[in-house]
Amino acid sequence: MPAELDSALDPEQQAAVTARRGPVCVLAGAGTGKTRTITRRIAHLVSAGHVAPGQVLAVTFTARAAGELRTRLRSYGVGGVQARTFHAAALRQLRYFWPRVVGDEQWQLIEGKLRAVGQAAHRAGADTNTESLRDLASEIEWAKASLITPERYPAEVARVRRDVPAAAELVAKVYAGYEALKNSSGLLDFDDLLLHTAAALETHPEVAGEFRERYRCFVVDEYQDVTPLQQRVLDAWLGERDDLTVVGDANQTIYTFAGATPRYLLDFSRRFPDAVVVRLQRDYRSTPQVVAAANTVISAARGQTAGTRLRLEGQQPPGPEPTFKEYDDEPAEASAVAASIRRMISDGIPASEIAVLFRVNAQSEVYERALDDAGVPFQVRGGERFFARPEVRQAMVTLRSAGANAPRPGADGAAVRGAGDRRAAGGDGVTGGDGAVGGDGAVGGDGVVGGAVAVAGDGAGDADSPSALAQAVRAVLVPLGLTDEPAAGSAGRQRWESLDALVGLARELARDEPDADLARFAVELATRADASHPPTVQGVTLASLHAAKGLEWDAVFLVGLVDGTLPIQHAEGDDAKIEEERRLLYVGVTRARRHLAMSWALSRAAGGRRHRRRSRFLYGLIPDHDPEARVATGRGGSKPKCRICGSPLIGVDALKMRRCSDCPSDVDVELLDRLKAWRSTTAKQQQVPTYVVFTDATLAAIAEHRPVDNAGLVGIPGIGARKLDRYGPDVLALVTAEDSS
Template sequence: MDTERRLLDGLDPEQRAAVAAPRGPVCVLAGAGTGKTRTITHRIAYLVHRGHVAAGQVLAVTFTARAAGELRTRLRALGVTAAQARTFHAAALRQLRYFWPRVVGDEQWDLVEGKLRLVAQAANRVGMSTEAESLRDLASEIEWAKACLVAPDDYPAEAARLHRQPPGPVEQVVQVYRAYEQLKTRARLLDFDDLLLHTAAALEEHGEVAAEFRDRYRCFVVDEYQDVTPLQQRVLDAWLGNRDDLTVVGDANQTIYSFAGASPRPLLEFSRRFPSATVVRLERDYRSTPQVVSLANQVISAARDRPAGSRLKLVGQRAPGPEPRFAEFDDEPAEAAAVAARVRSLVDEGVPASEIAVLFRVNAQSEVFEQALAEAEIPYQVRGGERFFQRPEVRQAMLALRSAAVSPPPGELPEVVRTVLARVGLTEEPPSGGAARERWESLLALVELAEELAASVADATLGGYVAELDMRAEAQHPPTVEGVTLASLHAAKGLEWDAVFLVGLVEGTLPIQHADGDNAAIEEERRLLYVGVTRAREHLWLSWALARTAGGRRYRRRSRFLHGLLPDSHPAARTGQTRQRDGGPGSVGRRTPSKPRCRVCGEFLVDTPAVKLGRCVDCPSTLDEELLTRLRAWRSERARELKVPAFVVFTDATLVAIAEQRPTDSAGLVAISGIGASKLDRFGADLLALVHGDR
């Protein structure tokens, strides 16, 4: 009874209802910050404790290695060590390797290393471009098709039905898709989607395999169920058979991967499929202050046609905190400088740098914020430090720890780890800064991970610690390193910080330009903002800039998603007015920027595409097709040299504007949207040479 009380104590009534629900179908509709991971891990432990299922018969699946690692850590702390917690792909790989001799009968096929190589061969066969960005687009489209169970022959009809924008002529995409599959099969290789396809087929077509698997696993838990694809749902159905011992947890308001085939439909229709299901709604938000929660509710409540299962209204449970800040700036450098200044203030107030994040819609937005943080001497890490285990000092440390584990020195695990790492540079006091400080921070993070393991596992050993490090390295599940996180909104999903800066909130970026005109795509962009807002525990900052470069034309408009979130009397609501360089909310000047006019008809330009072109979309084009071809070839060449996507050099819209306007000097170049001072310095000479026909 003590164990049962421990598993139920500290849970709110809704969490307790989900944990103690009878064995069978359970659907947990869990809003952001409502304790969903705590709920499902306690449910697994409760079912095991009550004898409803053995720990080894539980399979919990989620969508990222980081989330799977978190589930394992939580279950281990609850004394449940035999339950499996894996990603869909990791679970399928394990099962396929085990059943392969019976299903296929010969030597196991290897996993594809570098899918783009095979895609390039397939594209070359059919005469499509083999430039890196084209290959990435083709690979993504093939992944979408397989995730949605769309075969090559069915692709044209499905792409048309769903209004997809194929990365080339549809028939050529089909030919590349078909050739890719043929090349892969002849080489006896599997890609990650094949793991799921073959696992499902093995269970569907081989009764004895299905019987053995279903005898081994009796209870299934799916986290982030709103992100399931048709292929993953097929695998889950194959795992279940005709059983219903399934717990799912998800939040349709956080569906942000529709472009990859994810759909909240299985979550929203769960009770229709399982009429006897227990449905629990978690709406008490323990993560964020009431002020942040209120803003999040305002963001998502403005969504159109919300299905019933997504109408969660968060209720903040924390003590009140500061109001979210809104700020408008003349240009991106001013916005970035203000963000860096506010970050410095928060750090000085005691907020750890690792508990601060700057989030943006696309990765290309990070550069100006990286520069501003560097100039302010504020440490940062891009995209959360996924490459932690590839750092030279960490690899050296792991070698030292692995060697020491053969004959470990006496003592408690954290002290043993600190002693070993002292040999590779961990000192008692941190270096003053620079690369030496970064190295020290990495080593210290390994010590803190040892402390975390020792706190959750009695008599933790150095060997067990090294095994944990190896597992995290394989799963890309790094410990926290001191430094501000710079990440895209998609990459921030599942994470949280004390302070969050949502930056670059302008039309054409959020919502992204290519989403305009598609209501479903626009609503997904709104959910991205909701995800960003709900990452913040206490401090929340939302900002945008009217121009890209210092002194540039202030033609941008704040995101439509911000309308109604701040009163018209708020200084930041006065879009189009100039703000002081310190960017402080409330610092509004008197100047009103001139609106750009069409160079053909003279009308004011409003829409982002028109501003980029410098003319109304309906006005006659003066496009120089030959120049545009030269510009695109040059862009591809520079992108390869710089090892960046082509759009980072220049977007298609900017190249079209150059090919239409044919600028003859630097002033003409910077007058084009997308060409600022830094890009003028890097690429201006090349562009003018291309316009003049000298290249």
């Protein structure tokens, strides 16, 4: 192996690079240099004369990753290696062999299957709205990736207890109709590329012989994400040979919902008993602090992947400890994250090296708005901007129409209704006496609900109470897919989450403007949509955890970490799905090079009921918290007790006060007023929200404990070294002045 290829390799990487020709399995943890390892292995095989560059086929899952493989190989002086995605490789082969296995006229590739699925769904009597068709298309893709035929589909989904977007028999009927329609029209979808390639090699010996003469060596990246269909293609490529190198990490298996399975990676040494297995665990990406957090997250994993768990070893210099923050509500969380990002950028971290990662795309809107408010440029990756999503655009049109046609409130604050008032388009879409859409409320061809919704009441009340405006908005959105519970299927669920987020915005507007009606809400949405467009420069990345796979940043904010979101609600009751949710968090943690911040909010809307619990995956991860995660532990491991009644303290506020929330308070009210006035002035000077300085609970704790020195201040949870340096002298001066008076 040339010296330049041997440089900068650790012992494990070198073992993988120089392993004998034949089956090699590289278990490569996050940040362990897997791309460098596999490209240098290919270069080593070529330079040692084991194989010619054109005889190597390297496959991965994204065009970006394939391009990176080719670029690195060229930098090593190795050109001619075929590095492609599975589908691109199959398409190239199928075009070459098609005349011999099918005929002269090649079938056309369809890039979008919704139209054909729609025709099949219509014939089968299934729903044909866009979201239903997306879910049906995704389900067909899963079935084909899993090598499940329409005939076997109902039994298989029952066996694996899969959530299906419609009755299994109906999905099977649509699936069969789609395949028949496609075949009769001479069309191929992307899954057919793999199916036909495998079939050509399996049933035509002369085709297989020519292919296997051309390609002698195979490399598969991200092997934990291989589907049964892709494995079938790989087996057809290999034949009886074993010249195969696979690279993967079962801890990063996050696509089982699409048919991926780690079992081929986990069973590799069983299939190839003579395989060389190398474990890459030295993490060159992240600081030891980030690595420790990642190890803690995955150490609790159970099930199929637990036995091959890789324990990362951080190789970077030490960095800051990960931070954990709890907020009263999502807007407060988003504002605090935006303020932190703004400070990071001021401290010299490029905006492009910062990411905000969340579980579902519907969470992006509040961060888009907060970053806009903070003047921070951003880009949304892996999903459309909130106000550009089809369901949100349709909802805005519908709400604008409903607001224009809604009755105006009378003098008593109730809506003026007329029995038989049919001002709204749509005939029987009459507003009923309870403020709900009457009749069938169906969406017309132009996307406008055929009915008007009357706004009743004054819209005041708690943010979690069903304000009249929120009720009215919900009633308009019900025909668009806003059911009481999230819909089955990923597309339907994303649509539900987007529509539900609009109801949350209605609650916020009703709290701030009690007289707001549908027309005012429609204007508010238009204003928010116009203001949410970021500058054209590249900025902070907003992305789902799935979209973040394979990427990395200097600073990562993992947000919205509450049960019901991570793990997602529909994973409850299924241990395998819960474990996949855990792996999603692990992927998120390992995206960070140096700075890692994790946060959650107890309420969705500002001022709402604080009923949510932080993610169970954080239990044991947050410093000074026991595995049960609701009761903090003291420095000696003992659970802190209430200084008044002696009971264990539960909750952040109780810990700050060192007393139960319902025990008598001896807070100094005048001192608390002074502290709040100081905080307001300080926040204005620093141009940050007041809670960034200190939360209400922290100020109340200061006013109750009245600390007289630094030791007393840092003894209050929420006051660390940074806040002590920045605000300690001012706070102690206020406390001392109060005591001396």
